[in-house]
Amino acid sequence: MKLIKVIKDWxxxxxxxxxxxxxxKAFFFxxxxxxxxxxxxxxxxxxxxxxxxxxxxxxxxxxxxxFPLSHQYLPFFTELKSFIDAIQLPYLRFFExxxxxxxxxxxxxxxxxxxxxDHRSYYIKRCVGLPGDTLKIENKxxxxxxxxxxxxxxxxxNYKVVTNTLISNDTLIKYNITEGGLDGxxxxxxxxxxxxxxxxxxxQDYVVSLKKIEIDPNSFADYIFPYHxxxxxxxxxxxxxxxxxxxxxxxxxxxxxxxxxxIIEVYEENELDILENKFIINGDETEFYTFxxxxxxxxxxxxxNSSDSRFWGFxxxxxxxxxxxxxxxxxNKTGAGEKYRWNRLFKNIE
Numbered sequence: 027m028k029l030i031k032v033i034k035d036w037x038x039x040x041x042x043x044x045x046x047x048x049x050x051k052a053f054f055f056x057x058x059x060x061x062x063x064x065x066x067x068x069x070x071x072x073x074x075x076x077x078x079x080x081x082x083x084x085x086x087x088x089x090x091x092x093f094p095l096s097h098q099y100l101p102f103f104t105e106l107k108s109f110i111d112a113i114q115l116p117y118l119r120f121f122e123x124x125x126x127x128x129x130x131x132x133x134x135x136x137x138x139x140x141x142x143x144d145h146r147s148y149y150i151k152r153c154v155g156l157p158g159d160t161l162k163i164e165n166k167x168x169x170x171x172x173x174x175x176x177x178x179x180x181x182x183x184n185y186k187v188v189t190n191t192l193i194s195n196d197t198l199i200k201y202n203i204t205e206g207g208l209d210g211x212x213x214x215x216x217x218x219x220x221x222x223x224x225x226x227x228x229x230q231d232y233v234v235s236l237k238k239i240e241i242d243p244n245s246f247a248d249y250i251f252p253y254h255x256x257x258x259x260x261x262x263x264x265x266x267x268x269x270x271x272x273x274x275x276x277x278x279x280x281x282x283x284x285x286x287x288x289i290i291e292v293y294e295e296n297e298l299d300i301l302e303n304k305f306i307i308n309g310d311e312t313e314f315y316t317f318x319x320x321x322x323x324x325x326x327x328x329x330x331n332s333s334d335s336r337f338w339g340f341x342x343x344x345x346x347x348x349x350x351x352x353x354x355x356x357x358n359k360t361g362a363g364e365k366y367r368w369n370r371l372f373k374n375i376e
Contacts, residue, residue, distance in 0.1 A: 129153045274316065
């Protein structure tokens with residue numbers, strides 16, 4: 027009988043511990059590892075960060091039928107999903123608070139339609155545009171409400187570099203350059219670096235020329251949102267565009283429908299038909315649409331190497347998970363330099 031009691035006590039203790047961990051993970055804090063360089067030099071691949079889910083309010087789970095402590099797939103099963111999406115709860119957030127400009131935010135990747143919202147991949151970017159903001163990118167510079175924004179010192183851009191000799195790995199480590207390489211011609215390079223590193227590198231005797239990569243403002247990139255030649259935008263020239271705001275009504279036309287189509291159909295779950303320049307929403311012909319949610323414009327600090335709102339559009343508020351708060355630990359995955367970045371321990375994310 028004593029053995030049975032001990033087993034029951036252990037089961038109760040483990041169950042309580044599991045429930046506690048699940049509650050903390052779902053509503054309070056979660057730990058993530060940075061997988062890519064899209065937020066360098068603010069965040070580095072291998073950084074283990076703490077995300078505060080209370081900052082913007084607690085988002086309740088949308089998919090209740092989920093295997094505990096899992097995300098997209100069951101542990102050890104790469105093709106077996108960890109949830110059943112037959113039941114989807116409406117979006118609800120308690121103690122809601124607004125994002126601020128330049129917040130570093132973790133969210134669910136909005137165009138991963140094969141998963142429910144709360145099971146989409148985790149992304150981390152910097153919040154550039156808030157609901158209602160007028161946003162424009164001109165020659166890499168971001169303008170919010172017609173005011174030029176400060177380029178943060180840690181932001182990265184791509185540079186063309188011509189040298190009179192080969193550049194060694196030691197040189198790259200010295201200047202903390204982790205992306206880029208030869209660009210097809212002898213001693214012609216393309217590197218990703220901060221503006222401050224570029225200024226120092228330009229003064230070196232072996233550097234013949236160094237120039238930030240420029241994109242023609244009239245060059246249309248069909249992979250840039252909203253993927254339509256009418257707008258003709260590219261990664262360095264984007265907008266002007268107003269970030270959609272909850273409760274704001276817009277008049278639809280044949281051009282701006284490309285900006286709002288996914289919002290209307292997917293994020294806000296309406297049936298949209300376009301017939302002979304007429305817009306039919308949920309069976310009713312209309313010229314106007316009122317947004318049900320607020321939206322955000324997100325960008326990576328590695329400005330030329332980041333999948334962000336320039337590529338996939340506006341971020342709906344129901345995809346927001348929390349604010350990146352602290353670097354807990356950092357493992358160097360580049361293979362160059364020290365294996366662990368001890369100077370990044372418990373560093374606040376700004």
